Amino acid sequence: MSQLNKPEASGVVAATAMFVEVLVIGVGALAGVFGCVAAVAGYANMRRIATVLSSAPASAVGLSAAYALGIIFDRAADHLLTSPRRRLRRRYFSTNSSYDEARKAILEFPHLVAMSDYARSRMRICRGWLLDCLLLTFAASLLIWRFPVQDRLSLFIAVIVLGGLCATGFYLCWRSITETGYKKLAQQASHVAAGVPSQGGGVAANA
Template sequence: MSESGKPEASGVIAATAMFIEVLVVGIGAFAALVGCVSAVAGYSNMQKVAPILASTPVSGAALAFSYALGIAIDRAADFLLTPHRRRLRSRYFSSNVAYSLARRTVADSPHIAAMADYARSRMRICRGWVLNSLLLSVAFILLISRFPVQDRALLIAATAVMGGLFVVGFYAAWMNITVTGYKKLSQQTSDIQANVPSQGSGVTAST
């Protein structure tokens, strides 16, 4: 089987996965934004513009805007969680140089690299939805406060509790995936480095 097409195919798959990740995060952020705007506009005004918002051109523009929002939310969530991520990484790597070296070491193993990419994909989605959960909670509370609903106080309390649970849940998932990724990377790097001298020809050990 020819190897010439693999790097290009791998790049296409990675780009597609990244697009989907950003869109998944962006759709949640867009929903929160629409909720906040709707709360400000009010119930009667939103009834008037609802048919326009449901049109195909607006839906297409919303999808494109969701992608842009996804990038912004991903960067914002990464900025907020970076100090904690660095503390988690310091458990397994003494410096940024050691971490970069470890990633380069396992990059030659396609299976390990693919698994690492998958883990990072899940981590980025959970990271983005930590922030999305908070934004959606705020949006729903504003909507409940502004729109004509029954049991408003109960709904606001329930939304706040559910939003808090989602924030904690996505944060816990992000932390678990992040710690597991650093731990596996450290172990795999040690295994590869330990096996290199015994290979003679420099071929990495199979995984």
């Protein structure tokens, strides 16, 4: 492959990865929104439209809706976590300019950029699913109270506990990936400045 084709191929891979990330987040968001709508509509109404919802056109609409919701939830999660992200960044970069300079310093090393992209991908999915878990927990709680189920109270408590644990887990994963990324970026930039580029680690940069 020629040098001229590499940037284009890299761009295609990055765009594909972004599409998958947004869709993964959007699937959870769509499930949560659908659960809330189903709870409002009620059990009887949902039984009447079950056949329509399982049709091919409905699946196509659902896929499009999942992607759109994924974009919204990704941006919402990014906004929600702005403050903790900035606090983590300040541990390794005193100013925004020093952070920007560090990011520019590794651009000449494709293996570091690739690791950076992989870290950002995991970070986005974790932060998006943090919101997904909260919405899914709320939706499941509504469904339990609105639909005819046995052991309603036990199920309600189980859903709240499980949803809280999952949301906490995704937050901790996001925090760990983000902090590790900033730490490694600072180390890599330092090595590049010294003429000895680092060989490991990813970058959980602002996305």
